[in-house]
Amino acid sequence: MPSISEVKKHDNANDCWVIVNNKIYDVTEFLPEHPGGQKIILKFAGKDCTKKFEQIHPPDTLDKYLAPEKYLGEVEQNSDEEDEGEEEEEEELDEEEKQRLELIERKPPLSQIYNLNDFEYVASKVMEKQAWAYYSSGCDDEITLRENHFAYQRIFFKPRVLRNVTNIDFSTEILGFKSSVPFYVTATALGKLGHPDGEKCLTRACFKENVIQMVPTLSSCSFQEIVDERNKEKDQTQFFQLYVNSDRKITQKIVENCEKNNIKALFITVDAPQLGRREKDMRSKYTLDASNIQNDVEEDEGIDRSQGAARAISSFIDTGLNWEDIKWFKKITKLPIILKGIQCVDDALLAIEYGVEGIVLSNHGGRQLEFARSSIEVLADLMPILKQKKLDKKIEIFIDGGVRRASDILKAIALGAKGVGIGRPFLYAMSAYGDDGVVKAMRILKDELTMNMRLLGVNTVGELNENYLDLLNLHNRFSSGDQLFQQVYEPLKLPAFKPKL
Ligand SMILES: Cc1cc2nc3c(=O)[nH]c(=O)nc-3n(C[C@H](O)[C@H](O)[C@H](O)COP(=O)(O)O)c2cc1C
The missing domain is CATH 3.10.120.10 (Cytochrome b5-like heme/steroid binding domain)
Incomplete structure (x- = not known):
């Protein structure tokens, strides 16, 4: 000892x-x-x-x-010796940190939050610098990150009128499980960066609003803590996002643990054999002070620590994962298998061939392959082909990435998605306002769903189809962007010069 x-x-x-x-x-x-x-x-x-x-x-x-x-x-x-571990608390705060703490005191009241972009704006001001960088970053020049959002703005509606729209019902079933809404909270790693309760905060809000939560492999709370937070009486539905470990015994154990803990479906992430280069995140980990200057020599000797970090977090993920492994998964579990991160029609067809229950068209929120297309665009390509091949009822199709308004959700549903995953907006709501923030974010989307469905002339999500959409411009990737988004989007930074010695 x-x-x-x-x-x-x-x-x-x-x-x-x-x-x-x-x-x-x-x-x-x-x-x-x-x-x-x-x-x-x-x-x-x-x-x-x-x-x-x-x-x-x-x-x-x-x-x-x-x-x-x-x-x-x-x-x-x-x-008898005192440990100095907590010394950090007494460190002098820099100007940026002082300003952040002061802004937390002056946070806009929740009543002044009208849409999901508002949460992002407040989060960008009150979150710790590194946490904000981790959540908000995309890969490379963040072109796919922005495209995810802009693609929705190239689709317009063709509403119907003079229909009785007194009763609006946007509830649905996702993989056979009841949900009050056609969206779910998708898996995002490291919840405690935003809130001390991390993923448990999302679990509680999901229960309150009857929304399904996907639990991530790389959560900050332990798996057990998150499933224990669930409401047992009402059998709250949770799915699990799985990163497949090179050691299949570990993976099998995780899957068995999911079954034991009443997880309802397994979303296997297939778009991340290596993590993308997220420069906002990388830059935030490097603080410029005098002590760093002498380290520069070491950095220049070809030791790229930031890349090493990206590799490290993904180092347990099996780069050898391939279609044949799907057969193994089908043997070891009866849970529905959904592939998360399909990005083209050919892979969607292969997924059907391999007999999975569903796919998520996703580019990981623009964090993986730069210039991956937006999921809504892939969905628009895929559905006519599935219909032509009479495969459209064979699996459930979900999409995620860039969804910020109920109008985005309705466009995806009209194109044939069964549900839509939402990531960052709930993280931002949680980071800025905790449980109340996440609940409010969900309620905002519900209000928007009601209004948009009435104005579209539909009573249920089942009535939506592509006849409600003008897709003429979807594949024409040009967008002037919207003002609100432009204001909250934080541009990538250039390298900082060293401080004066
Ligand atoms: C901070 C953060 C962490 C994420 N972690 C994971 C993860 O561990 N596993 C995974 O499959 N996807 C992960 N994703 C991707 C999300 O599941 C989802 O595809 C994406 O967030 C959707 O885009 P949106 O944030 O614009 O809604 C993460 C996304 C973010 C923003």
């Missing part, structure tokens, strides 16, 4: 120990692989980092991902 003074000696990049929950770990070799960058770990080298660690990671992360020999034992009890 090492003592605190022993731990304190291992305080640098070549020899780095940390304490989490009274347990000591040697993280020296893990430093270059840490998805959040090594700087944050080095801040706690030789110290207790429990508080910071638990803000982001599920409690069992280190025991799960570090080799067993990296656990060095518990801190020696009865040690």
